Amino acid sequence: MSKWFMENLFFQSLRSKQIAVTVVSLTLFVAITTLVLYEGTQKSVTLQVNGEEQEIKTHAHTVGTLLSDQDIEVTEHDLVTPSVNTSIEDGLSIRWEQSKQVAIQVDQESTSVWTTGSTVADALAEADIVVTENDNVSPGLQERLAKDNKITVQKAFEITLSDGGAQKKVWSTSTTVADFLKRENIQLNADDRLNGKADGYLKPGSVVEVVRVEKVTDVVEEPANFAVETRSDPSLLKGREKVVQEGKKGTVSREFEIVKENGKEVSRKVLVEKVIAEPQKKIVAVGSKLMVASASSKKSGVGVSRSNSNAPSGGKEFYVTATAYTAYCNGCSGVTKTGINLRSNPDLKVIAVDPSVIPLGSKVWVEGYGYAVAGDTGGAIKGMKIDLHVPTKNEAYKFGRRQVKMKIID
Template structure:
């Protein structure tokens, strides 16, 4: 009974294991086989840093890597020695029955580096020599050269060439270089016409306008002025200047010239060492001269001269005079001689501040009236007080004793502004 049961269980277990294996192969192994990606033709770039003593080992490693892969593929390889990139090559591997002779690629690269050092080019600048095919078993490796970077010197020459092309003037075919140069200079130096203000006077009427002509004759020709039997001033060949006045005279008028004297000026130097009022000529003056151009108009019964132009031909020289100002004081009216100076104290008064009616000698109070001590300064004496001005002694007061004076002001505000001051009192002649 037990033997029959075992015979039935074994086939069922085998059948179950077979189903499990089929399911595993269906969901995991078969999709991988169906959708497996073929190896790409381009491999990522690799950098091989070589020491001069490892050149042969690197070459052999490249050959082994190329021989171990099936099917064509492309590979970018940068060969670096120390801190310099010797070459950047693209390697294409193909199956081929014929074997190309092997060439020492690294030796060529090393020669390139040596030549770069000799010429002084940058370390990353390579040569354009193609890397020959490498010998593989059953495969041929083709190499393609990557264009190296251009030297800095070549870039500088290119920029200089571009600048030369920009600065080089355009030339016309069939024309000599000198003619092209002259034509270019003429086109660049074209003059800009400047309009200048001019005034034209004729028949007693003046007209103002602007013109770009350069001479008086060209202006009159443009204005279509009839010059038959007429005189023009200034002459026709005169250059045009700003504000030039052109006179066209009548037929019976003519020009005349005359030299006219110009009076000289007088320069006065105030000398405190000279007696007041004394004058002394230090340098004589010289008269100047002007050349005057007249238009002479002749009419029945009379002649008339009209000044057209005046030119200075000799400048006058001023006369220098010294004027004595000894014992004088500078006032708003100039230097005034005084008899003596009294140093005293000055106060101020006005209407309503102790003043009423007329002064002690019957004068009406106003600015310029000063109260004094008649024993020191007599009435009606002319005075000059700096800061106050010209005055006259015309009043007195009980508190005005000695060298004290009281100045009349027009307002109480002015009295407060003046206050009490020490002043110089000039007794004038």
């Protein structure tokens, strides 16, 4: 092979390499230029996905296309701002919050809601459930929604609490009395009691009554009454009494157990009783001597004749209201309180008196009647009243009722 041929072959090979390099360089230039031009047509946007932000460049024409390019599937309950049909512009801010279904239990009723909110309060607001400060919400209103997406609401209701007699209205979500007392930090002492069962159920308007019971002891010294002993005395006129020995009260010490409910005493029981000073009994002599009637004051006995003597010089003088009666009046037996038989002795002057004013058996003088004995009593004869014995009803009617002066002689 000639030298010329070899040189010619070398130059042809070199030219082919130069062409290939040129073609590759041109292709690379075109590709780079195209890439630069393509990248230059992308738009920068801010995309917030469930609270996390990122800056991205996109050729997407709408928000929906952009989200699809990011493998984000938008459902009807999701929050997309601006809307999926919004055209992409450079610098646009896009927010997508994925919705979640939340189960809500309000007392005995169940419901659910789709929400894009992050807190319990957001979900309740989405479900149009209004809660008050007294309601019990779990989890708390400001808590983030849990993974199980479940909310429980116990609605509070008003009940009446009576503790130790003091009443007040209380809002509660407790369903039993025991739970209510625990939540209100109400402690019952050993003797306290509930008017009702601790495991009883509560409902609006219920009344929880706590009775505070207190047991205390008290030692009291009290007077002890004396006994009264009566003794028959044949020397005293019947109807008269005489104190032989005055009574004197003693002293006794008593220890009481006192039970109080809500501060008021409900029972008192004697635990110990001790006599400090014995009482002295009172002895009273009761007359048993019967008055013996006589036709004249000159004879023995206490009867007085019907003479109208002038007023005696001595004795206690006073005025009384006087009426008259007979031994045959309605309901009368004819025998006086002191034992005088007026039917057998119709002319005796006897008056009925109030023994607390004029002692029975007293000899008296009555203006217009004369000397007499206080030998009877009467149901209507009280205080400054007397009733004069006369033989007949006509005399009684004639006497009527009048003010008279009288004296107690003996």
